[in-house]
Amino acid sequence: MNDQKELFRTGLKDSVAIVAGFIPACFTFGLVGKGLGLGSLEVFLLSALVFAGASQFIGIKMLAAGAAAPVILLLTLIINLRYLFISLSFGGQLNRNISYLARTWIGFSLTEEVYAVSMLTREKANPKSVNEKSNQPLELPYLLGLQIPPYVANLLATASGITLASYIPAFYLPALNTSLYALLIALVVPQLKGSLRNMAICISAAGSSWLLHPLLGNSSILVAMIIGMAVGSLFRVRVQAEKGVSL
Structure with missing residues (x-):
């Protein structure tokens, strides 16, 4: 209890x-x-x-x-x-x-x-x-x-x-919403420190969202999430392979 x-x-x-x-x-x-x-x-x-x-x-x-x-x-x-x-x-x-x-x-x-x-x-x-x-x-x-x-x-x-x-x-x-964006940034940044994998996920997702937004509009967010997941999965496989883990 x-x-x-x-x-x-x-x-x-x-x-x-x-x-x-x-x-x-x-x-x-x-x-x-x-x-x-x-x-x-x-x-x-x-x-x-x-x-x-x-x-x-x-x-x-x-x-x-x-x-x-x-x-x-x-x-x-x-x-x-x-x-x-x-x-x-x-x-x-x-x-x-x-x-x-x-x-x-x-x-x-x-x-x-x-x-x-x-x-x-x-x-x-x-x-x-x-x-x-x-x-x-x-x-x-x-x-x-x-x-x-x-x-x-x-x-x-x-x-x-x-x-x-x-x-x-x-x-x-518009000014009233800035605190929510600041909160999201504050939650993401600590995850990037010392983690090359997290950095790769963040850059690939953010970059693809920015590049695809003119073509897909708000749907670019979903595509960016999938791209970020794919990059993270590939990066994890690479790390496991280097450690000799069977995949």
Whole structure:
């Protein structure tokens, strides 16, 4: 029981950076939704039920433009395909004893930031010895502590944005999102230090996204993820071969 409480507290501590990045972005979402003329309940439910960053902003813009529901759902599905890659990796890190109900919550509230933080601080999620920590799965108490605060912050910040929409000038909106980008950069940079493989993944994914964006638009992100995965897999094979590991 004490271990579970400690894991939960560790998750809460690790969630602070995510919450700090979510608040301005979700606040902006509430402002934008109301600024487009949507109802307060519509904007709030989009934030509460979708909880997927970019697709929320696209969804409210398409709703405001009068787009058909199937079109909005299809575009949202395409944009959120990135979570397929994230969840495939993340699911393999979970403790197998976690129930399906709990996994449903974990999957729903999984974001890029949660994934990055949990991978960076995975050793904090299990009170095992230092020599074993890299092989230990992520435990439910830790993930609850890590994922609940960002979701609550998402709801509160969205509600605040909706409430204060008529008082905030529109030209302030771009500045409110910079903290989320700064958070993502801060999570990625430590992974690049001392890791040639991670550096290769980052450069190949970022470079391909930049080069392909004029041709593919937002779909270039998905292609860039696949390219980054391919580069990382090849790099790993090369490292294993050098160590004499049979493939």
